[in-house]
Amino acid sequence: MVTRMVGFAPRSLHPGAWWVWALGLATAASRTTNPFLLLLIVAVAGYVVAARSAPTPWARSYATFLRLGLVVLALRIAFQVVFGGGGSGAVLFRLPILPLPGWASGVQIGGAFTLDGLLGALYDGLRLATLLACVGAANALANPSRLLRCVPAALYEMGVAVVVTMTLAPQMVSDVGRVRTARRLRGHSDRGIRGFGGVAMPVMEGALDRSLALAAAMDSRGYGRTAGIPVRVRRLTAALVLGGLVGVCIGVYGLLEGGPDIAGVAVLGIPMLLAGLAAAAVGFVIAGRRVRRSRYRPDPWRLPEWLVSACGLCAGATLVIGANAGMAGLIAQYAPAVWPTLPLVAVAGILVGILPAWLAPMPASRVDVGSRPDEREQVAA
Numbered sequence: 001m002v003t004r005m006v007g008f009a010p011r012s013l014h015p016g017a018w019w020v021w022a023l024g025l026a027t028a029a030s031r032t033t034n035p036f037l038l039l040l041i042v043a044v045a046g047y048v049v050a051a052r053s054a055p056t057p058w059a060r061s062y063a064t065f066l067r068l069g070l071v072v073l074a075l076r077i078a079f080q081v082v083f084g085g086g087g088s089g090a091v092l093f094r095l096p097i098l099p100l101p102g103w104a105s106g107v108q109i110g111g112a113f114t115l116d117g118l119l120g121a122l123y124d125g126l127r128l129a130t131l132l133a134c135v136g137a138a139n140a141l142a143n144p145s146r147l148l149r150c151v152p153a154a155l156y157e158m159g160v161a162v163v164v165t166m167t168l169a170p171q172m173v174s175d176v177g178r179v180r181t182a183r184r185l186r187g188h189s190d191r192g193i194r195g196f197g198g199v200a201m202p203v204m205e206g207a208l209d210r211s212l213a214l215a216a217a218m219d220s221r222g223y224g225r226t227a228g229i230p231v232r233v234r235r236l237t238a239a240l241v242l243g244g245l246v247g248v249c250i251g252v253y254g255l256l257e258g259g260p261d262i263a264g265v266a267v268l269g270i271p272m273l274l275a276g277l278a279a280a281a282v283g284f285v286i287a288g289r290r291v292r293r294s295r296y297r298p299d300p301w302r303l304p305e306w307l308v309s310a311c312g313l314c315a316g317a318t319l320v321i322g323a324n325a326g327m328a329g330l331i332a333q334y335a336p337a338v339w340p341t342l343p344l345v346a347v348a349g350i351l352v353g354i355l356p357a358w359l360a361p362m363p364a365s366r367v368d369v370g371s372r373p374d375e376r377e378q379v380a381a
Contacts, residue, residue, distance in 0.1 A: 010364040012054070015142035017305035017360075021048075022138035024312025025353050028319040029130040032330040033123040034340050037350060038130045041315075042066075044354045045137040052356065053140050054363035065136025069129030076125030080117050082109060089116030089335065119334035146299060175203045233286065240283030247276020308356040318349025 022045070029041050046062070053059040081095070095110035179202045188198060251273025322345060323330050329343035 010362045014299045014305045015147040017308045018141040020309040021312030024316035026134035027316030031319040031323040033332045042133045062136045062140035069132040073125035077121045080121035084117045089114035116335040237286045244276045244280025307359045311355045315353040
């Protein structure tokens, strides 16, 4: 008798799939200011991170991104309080108006702070915080070192810089706890300005040292070795890549800012996006010939990767299509203040993004020793 565990075998999911999933949720967040939908996106991202994150230093970065989102939300409201006086709606309180010179006409500091202004700042700040939460979810789930191996060969220089940058933040998050514990053991305080300086300097130094060590290790192993390519081919490659990226930017802008006019989106957004992707792909393939490198244990792209990516893209496509079609409830009305409604179609699209909590395989580092793949299959006579 053969006993097998139901589901996918424990392994690390392809980091590109997690980024596609997170970018899909971020696209959905960019198309709405409804606070209920934005909080739902944050909850979906947080649940998936809790269910499928590995016990690694970068997995702790999600909480840091959430705190950063709260700071962004508070700053957005503070700017509205200071510079957004004189709006319509119920007045909550008044600040003294500061006189400004003539060249600063149109700018007002102080004045009446209204309920409409508060809601507008709250919705905009919450959308920015949700975007940060989606990026934090991708950082917590995707291994930055493994992500480097997925970068196209033509972008090896950019890949080195991106991975060094992405390695800096997770290492800082893990080093903060270590340095604070060390200072407490030595009897030093980690609070106040002096404590902040005593923690910040070792953390920054350690994170930079590790990132530079990673870059040096990559360089010593010959990452990014190039081959001779004619000048004409290099120019053609540069034109294709740059033209493709411009087309992608125009297509994304037309797709996201098309408004309720579906015809405008079809004319500008989708064709330019497809043409830009095609041109950039051809340029990457040609440029990749000048970079020769081998891959040790390449990350597979299998059914779980397709499912996770499709969940994120489904969430983003639902809100993009709904916004372009004028779906009610996506944009919260605050002038005058109206209680936001909850569009069920948008809710269903966002909830598809939570399925990777079950569709993605469990990371191998979270599986007990007694339930490893080689021990899950038992053959009994």
